[in-house]
Amino acid sequence: MTFSLLRARSTLVWLVLVVVTLVSWALGADHGVGSTVAVVVLGLAVVKVRFVGLDFMELRTAPLMLRALFEAYCFTLWMVLAGMYLWL
Numbered sequence: 001m002t003f004s005l006l007r008a009r010s011t012l013v014w015l016v017l018v019v020v021t022l023v024s025w026a027l028g029a030d031h032g033v034g035s036t037v038a039v040v041v042l043g044l045a046v047v048k049v050r051f052v053g054l055d056f057m058e059l060r061t062a063p064l065m066l067r068a069l070f071e072a073y074c075f076t077l078w079m080v081l082a083g084m085y086l087w088l
Contacts, residue, residue: 013055020044020051039082046078 005011024044031037050071054060059070 010055013051017048017051020048036086038085042081042085043078046074046081049077050074 024041027037027044028041053070053074054067059067062070
């Protein structure tokens, strides 16, 4: 039972989410306003959204059009948030 839990894709994705959270916290903890590091942190947040959507909301096996819309949403979300951050 325990061994199968360790081999599950969801466990690996959860560990990646934890690592990405720690990396984004480490990058963004001591950087002030106006830093381009914030754009990287926003990108990491979008990567986390993508992992959750694909693996926990089962969009990885969704029809191609739905998955393509989700991928486009993730990319657009990052571009809009980064643009707003850098522009404002």
